[in-house]
Amino acid sequence: MFRHVERRFAPEVSGRGAQSDGAPTRFGLNTREEDGDWRDYMEQLAREAGGPPVKLRTTVTAEHPKTILSFNTSPDIGFDRSVNAYRGCEHGCIYCFARPTHAYHDLSPGLDFETRLFTKPDAARLLRDTFAKPRYRPQPLAMGTNTDPYQPIERNYRITRELLEVCLDARHPVTITTKSDRVCDDIDLLAEMARLRLIAVCVSVTTLDPALSGKLEPRAAAPAKRLAALGKLVDAGVPTHCSVSPIIPAITDQFMEEIITRAGALGVRSAGWIPLRLPHEVAPLFREWLSVHFPERGDKVMSIVQSIRGGRDNDPAFFSRMKPSGVWADLFRARFRIAASRAGMRKERFELDCTQFRPPPNGGQLRLL
Template sequence: MANTRPVRGATHNAESRRFNLPQVEADGDWLDEREGIDGALTPLKTTVTVERPRTIISRNASPDVPFDRSINPYRGCEHGCIYCFARPSHAFHDLSPGLDFESRLFVKPDAAMLLRAELQKPSYVVRPMALGTNTDPYQPIEREWRVTRSILEVLAETDHPVTITTKSDRVVRDLDILAPMAAKGLAAVCMSVTSLDPKVAGTVEPRAPHPERRLKAVATLSAAGVPTYVSISPVIPAITDHEIEHLIERAAEAGARYAFFLPVRLPHEVAPLFRAWLDEHFPDRAGKVMSVIQSLRGGRDNDPEFFTRMKGAGPWAELLGTRFRIACRKHGLNKDRIALRTDLFRAPAGPQGELF
């Protein structure tokens, strides 16, 4: 019998928390470029909803992350990474963190305009802006909507520092913006490469670009003078942890200067989705995977506490950290730190300023 399950990360639409927020649907149906490769699969159509927020910069005071502000051009992500910690956020739209998160997306087309307005405020104090902290700013929808590029145009115009996290080689499309910014010390890019095994990558993050395409993007960015990180996050015990050393080696060969990793996190609705995914794709080791994850998380599926939630704890966490540090030292990564400049920033001109 032909397989009729849509090619997505989640195996089903999990029950969602309900917040009963209003939605406005827009005409934006599109299909991922991989759609239709296997004619036996029934495609799951992706819809796009236009979102009109009042502000675009999100603030945080978490001690676990190295930035205090970020912009997310999109909600939801068609890459379909089963481990994505942003999945539960779809509950705020009364949608499931499962298949809905991957196929019912939200776009903020006014992002650049909102950003310009916020940067014009006399009270604004510049710090590096992070893109890609929740969902990928270069997922396939960026191909048509180009919201991420419009944001970069404003940041480049104002000499505002920016960091980008993505798992898409589409980022090289914007080298004409990023390379000049990097030359001024204003831009850095982090590429996420979770596994070099195409079969594993194809189930863990089914609609993200091939790992080799991502490494090629790192090489292209590095050759253009853009400082690059490689994130091998998340490390999934008994599935991807054996690749740590090889991933670091390949990152260094591609020209990356920095690397980091995080053990897999399973907050809120992600845990049952991840368990269902394990049962379907790795039934032979599902028990072992969850046993190690729980050993990293104090006996639970997830540890929400600051300082430990990103690192894990216990022997497994120590072993992963030791292997990572040895590999980085061997291949010359993390010798220094990227310090983006903030002294070049100039606020965009307002309507009055443009008259003179």
């Protein structure tokens, strides 16, 4: 039976993906004392039937880590290092697998994740210093693996652009994953990096329905803008991949074929799909989202999700977490394969060039020429 999760606030939370902080049990977050005027205002709205939609402001805090690269040994992903300019993501995608990372900092994976953001203003300097170390050896550096490098605050902070400038100067290969057409703001850098075989960009398109996108990923670029970005990247000669992800059964899977067709018509020749993942606190937040936006469909959605995840909301195991099983998973694979074949697309592994790498001179300073 579909488990209805009672929302903390009676009105729908306007412009956000999560409808509450959620109720995590890890790291002692559920024992945190809450105060502040905005919390009092939420309580008031919850008591007053018919109150106005809840609107939360985004706050941004600078943090100063000592290192900037994260390394992994996962067998399920095709990179061993990544960099994140921001912590948290204002896009507010309800399905985002990165939400639980906020719990490590005693913040909620729900509304905190998309409203209480952190920037890393020293990121470019730290990256230059890392590249300058004698023992550093280059491999493609992934951006956008945890939070989106082109989320709305990038417009003002431009940390992602600074990181790309460092990578171009050092001739270091990069891959980018984003849901934003803001990636085209850096198309000058991307085109030059493409000429040197140093860049590949993945744009994720979840749905073609702007109204549904506004509920699923409320502050991400509209689907039409993402498709337009794919076309601009292709025209600029940037190796471009379209990811139809995540596939949410009975919610977004109906758009799979048309997304592939439209991307193919724009000249995109690489595509893939990723099934919905619901690790840790994401599962109850997603169930809550279903109870708000699709209460009549919640049972069906979660039944299919569990059928491709061995009877659970999520499968965290290596080798199987990215490869769903069962008849529904087989159906999605067959549909994708047929649509991609018709569009002249495939899942391509872009070969980037690591041989051009040149450590930054003078203690990590950018070159003048």
